[in-house]
Amino acid sequence: MPALHLVQASISLKPALDAIGKSMDQRFDRLLAVPDDGRARLYEAMRHAVIGGGKRMRPLLVVAACDLFHVDRERALRVAIAIEAVHCYSLIHDDLPCMDDDDLRRGKPTVHKAFDEATAVLAGDSLHALAFEVLSEPATHEDPFARAELVLELARASGPAGMAGGQMMDLTAEHAAFDIGATTRLQQLKTGALIGFCLEAGAIMGRIPESGRTPLRGYARDLGLAFQIADDLLDVEGSSAKTGKAVQKDAAAGKATFVSLLGVDRARQQATMLIDQAIEHLKDFGQEADLLRAIARFAIERDR
Amino acid sequence: MPALHLVQASISLKPALDAIGKSMDQRFDRLLAVPDDGRARLYEAMRHAVIGGGKRMRPLLVVAACDLFHVDRERALRVAIAIEAVHCYSLIHDDLPCMDDDDLRRGKPTVHKAFDEATAVLAGDSLHALAFEVLSEPATHEDPFARAELVLELARASGPAGMAGGQMMDLTAEHAAFDIGATTRLQQLKTGALIGFCLEAGAIMGRIPESGRTPLRGYARDLGLAFQIADDLLDVEGSSAKTGKAVQKDAAAGKATFVSLLGVDRARQQATMLIDQAIEHLKDFGQEADLLRAIARFAIERDR
Numbered sequence: 182m183p184a185l186h187l188v189q190a191s192i193s194l195k196p197a198l199d200a201i202g203k204s205m206d207q208r209f210d211r212l213l214a215v216p217d218d219g220r221a222r223l224y225e226a227m228r229h230a231v232i233g234g235g236k237r238m239r240p241l242l243v244v245a246a247c248d249l250f251h252v253d254r255e256r257a258l259r260v261a262i263a264i265e266a267v268h269c270y271s272l273i274h275d276d277l278p279c280m281d282d283d284d285l286r287r288g289k290p291t292v293h294k295a296f297d298e299a300t301a302v303l304a305g306d307s308l309h310a311l312a313f314e315v316l317s318e319p320a321t322h323e324d325p326f327a328r329a330e331l332v333l334e335l336a337r338a339s340g341p342a343g344m345a346g347g348q349m350m351d352l353t354a355e356h357a358a359f360d361i362g363a364t365t366r367l368q369q370l371k372t373g374a375l376i377g378f379c380l381e382a383g384a385i386m387g388r389i390p391e392s393g394r395t396p397l398r399g400y401a402r403d404l405g406l407a408f409q410i411a412d413d414l415l416d417v418e419g420s421s422a423k424t425g426k427a428v429q430k431d432a433a434a435g436k437a438t439f440v441s442l443l444g445v446d447r448a449r450q451q452a453t454m455l456i457d458q459a460i461e462h463l464k465d466f467g468q469e470a471d472l473l474r475a476i477a478r479f480a481i482e483r484d485r
Numbered sequence: 486m487p488a489l490h491l492v493q494a495s496i497s498l499k500p501a502l503d504a505i506g507k508s509m510d511q512r513f514d515r516l517l518a519v520p521d522d523g524r525a526r527l528y529e530a531m532r533h534a535v536i537g538g539g540k541r542m543r544p545l546l547v548v549a550a551c552d553l554f555h556v557d558r559e560r561a562l563r564v565a566i567a568i569e570a571v572h573c574y575s576l577i578h579d580d581l582p583c584m585d586d587d588d589l590r591r592g593k594p595t596v597h598k599a600f601d602e603a604t605a606v607l608a609g610d611s612l613h614a615l616a617f618e619v620l621s622e623p624a625t626h627e628d629p630f631a632r633a634e635l636v637l638e639l640a641r642a643s644g645p646a647g648m649a650g651g652q653m654m655d656l657t658a659e660h661a662a663f664d665i666g667a668t669t670r671l672q673q674l675k676t677g678a679l680i681g682f683c684l685e686a687g688a689i690m691g692r693i694p695e696s697g698r699t700p701l702r703g704y705a706r707d708l709g710l711a712f713q714i715a716d717d718l719l720d721v722e723g724s725s726a727k728t729g730k731a732v733q734k735d736a737a738a739g740k741a742t743f744v745s746l747l748g749v750d751r752a753r754q755q756a757t758m759l760i761d762q763a764i765e766h767l768k769d770f771g772q773e774a775d776l777l778r779a780i781a782r783f784a785i786e787r788d789r
Contacts, residue, residue: 219654219671223645274610279602298583299656302606303649306578309610310644313617317637325629332621332636340614341527345607350523352603367523 194241194479197472201237201244201261208262212311226296226304227311230269234287234425236485238408238476239264239379245472246383246397256323260331260382263312267339268375270308273301275348281430288425309339323386330385338378347371351436359437365406372412373405396462400473403459408480410452413438415485417445424485452481498545498783501776505545505565510536512566516615530600530608531615534573538591538729540789542712542780543568543683549776550687550701560627564635564686567616571643572679574612577605579652585734592729613643627690634689642682651675655740663741669710672743677709700766704777707763712784714756717742719789721749728789756785 209231215224240261247257276283276291277298284294293301316331323331337343347370359367380401384394415424416431417440431438440448459477463470513535519528544565551561580587580595581602588598597605620635627635641647651674663671684705688698719728720735721744735742744752763781767774 216650219657220645220650220674222657223650223653227645270610274606277603277606279606299581300653302578302581302583303653303656306574306609306613306643307645307649309613310640310649313636314640314644317633317640319633319637325633329621329623329629329632329636332617332633333623336614336618336621339610340618341524341531341611345611345614346520346524346527349527349604349607352607353523353526370524 194475197241197475198237198479201241202235204258205237205240205262205265206232208258209265212262212315222296222300223303223307226292226300227307229289229295230273230292230304230308231266234289235265235269236483237265238480239268239375241472241476242376242379243382245470245476246380247386248472249383249397249466249469250387250389251469252383252386256386257383259315259318259323260386263316263331263335264375264379264382266308266312266315267335267344270305270312271339271344271348271375273305273308277301280348280352283427283430285421285426327385327388331382334378334381334385338374343370343374344372347374359442361439361442364437364439364442368406368409369402372409373402376405376408377401396465399462400459400477403455403462404477404480407452407455407459407477410439410448410455411481411483413440414445414448414452415483416440419484449481456481498779501545501779502541502783505541505548506539508562509541509544509566509569512562513569516566516619526600526604527607527611530596530604531611533593533599534577534596534608534612535570538593539569539573540787541569542784543572543679545776545780546680546683547686549774549780550684551690552776553687553701553770553773554691554693555773556687556690560690561687563619563622563627564690567620567635567639568679568683568686570612570616570619571639571648574609574616575643575648575652575679577609577612581605584652584656587731587734589730631689631692635686638682638685638689642678647674647678648676651678663746665743665746668741668743668746672710672713673706676713677706680709680712681705700769703766704763704781707759707766708781708784711756711759711763711781714743714752714759715785715787717744718749718752718756719787720744723788753785760785 209228213224213228213231215221215228243261243264244254244257247254272286273292275281276286277293283291285291289295292304296304312335313332316335317328339345347367350367351371377398380397381394384397413431416429416438421427432441439451443451456477460474463473513532517528517532517535519525519532547565547568548558548561551558576590577596579585580590581597587595589595593599595605596608600608616639617636620639621632643649651671654671655675681702684701685698688701717735720733720742736745743755747755760781764778767777
């Protein structure tokens, strides 16, 4: 993917996003060859969810974090596949009728619409397992300490103390009573934990000790919140045609969001401030952090 | 758990099952302390699914396989927790209305009945992640090669090429057209893969090379099929009071099972033959395989 190396902090992130998107599509296509038996439908559903769509923000974050420490691109892309598999599994399950009940995702019917609910549950479960299979495979000679640490961090970020816990809060909490602190906490679990993993993965593969990870964790925390505020703004101001999913759902559901709590203008200011802060965390890095800087700007300038 | 060491091949497995059950309950209780926030309901649902029920056959198999190679009991129990977490997650999702639609499990309401469907989806997902967290934790000083290999094997056994793939076949196949070969293949994926993992885990932790695992794999394959035939027999002849779940569901659903294909008598003969064969695979082991032999006999003599 030479395009990724050409990205400057000041220019569009589009070539990098296109390149990572193509790379993810090719890899998922190879990983998910459809077997000629009763499992074919399951594999078709998994392919529907992971091929040909999505911004691929998380895979790009993994690649950008690996760039900081000159980690081999092949190793970075393997972890990128794992995190995207987890992200897509969570979207399949979140879209189920018993959860957010969404019909549209990435401009296509959601998995339970294109297939059926049982297949959607199993396709999510299967992508979840696939992520850990890819992370623990010895194929690319990742050292086993790093493989075990990557598995541990991804399991924590996606489990009940992370993403799944945040989704639970989102489903059960009395949102009307939520203040900005509670909303921040919810989002740090629901979307922040997985974004944090993307940066942590770069540090693990770059063999950076705990003590050297503070800037990356600060970047991840600020980026994650800004990304979520931008999502909330898109839900209010965006179009379904561009985002590829239903919009104005939060207000309809009476959910407290950063926008409902702060208003559109202050929410946008807050997102900009967080992105400035995220980039400030990278001040001791040189050109090798340009991709992370560009991703931060893109996070609040995107229209989907 | 001294009771486990006292079991003789010829005596009841009950003390060993009671001991492993108590041990699993205590460990899940510690692992799943309920947080004082919006995730409390999620943890309660996970606890409902994993504490105080089930035969704990898979955890006992892990312990028995570890006994063969004198693997430390503490290490064995950590893997036992992981496999039981995966087994319980699969039961929660299988019981959902869009899947098998069951109201009763282990003598209690299923998770979506006791809580709700969204919580059941998330509780299953969370137990799935928990399994990989437990396996990859450095806490008990498992060597990282073994940790990565255990994760890889469990991910494969539970994913689309294993358990989840078998469940898909079970949901979509035209069962009326199934012959004994297709039914065997389905069950080898749906239940056999995870049982295979229990034995493989013992070999991994015992540092037994691939070439030395043939007897264990033969035992696992025969035991898995016999176990499934026994389940099919219980579905026809058992009582809901004893099994703690609905019975006679397969016939009502028009599913091909070993019993519908072979009839009750031949199915029982087949199960007995498989168990003799499973025990025969262990002929080169001494007393250290007594627990595995006792489990094999129990698999077809149980009433739940």
